[in-house]
Amino acid sequence: METIVNKVAESGIITLDLAPYVKGIDVVAFDLTPFLYMQMILKEKDYRAALQTHDWQQYAGKHVAVHCTADAIVPVWAYMLAATYLQPVAASVYYGTTQELSKSLLMQHIQAIPLEEYTDKRVVIKGCGDTPIPDAAYLAVSAHLRPVVKSLMYGEPCSTVPIYKKR
DSSP: OOOOOOHHHHTTEEEEOSHHHHTTOOEEEEESGGGSBTTTBOOHHHHHHHHHHSOGGGGTTSEEEEEOOSSOOOOHHHHHHHHHHHTTTSSEEEESOHHHHHHHHHHHHHHTSOSGGGTTOEEEEEOOOSSOOOHHHHHHHHHHHTTTOSEEEEEETTEEEEEEEOO
């Protein structure tokens, strides 16, 4: 009787799934629009009073994207003032949209991937899954791992697209 050998398991290929780096990032928005008079003008005295009574605990432990969705001219100090209230409770404070913040955090997580466990290894970046992965993440992980891996592939261990091979 012929023994079935799992060549994929014996190949020494390491699969890197980017989904865990995308999931679990708790991002919320802090929009300055509700603090504007007629959604156009920021009145300093009213703004300061509103910030003092705002419920800041709703941002506890979350990554907060600070922006203004209204087409208004908002002075820089208004963002700075919001940051002073957010900083003690939020995980991080970012100027921009929630999408931009999510992308920034994802890039930070990818840059923090320890290279030691991938040094001189054959690595497959998982290409299929239920979690949508931004294209930028694949580019970033490729650039991050390329200096240390023996080979870099995309897809699944049983069906890969070669990306890089050390010569």
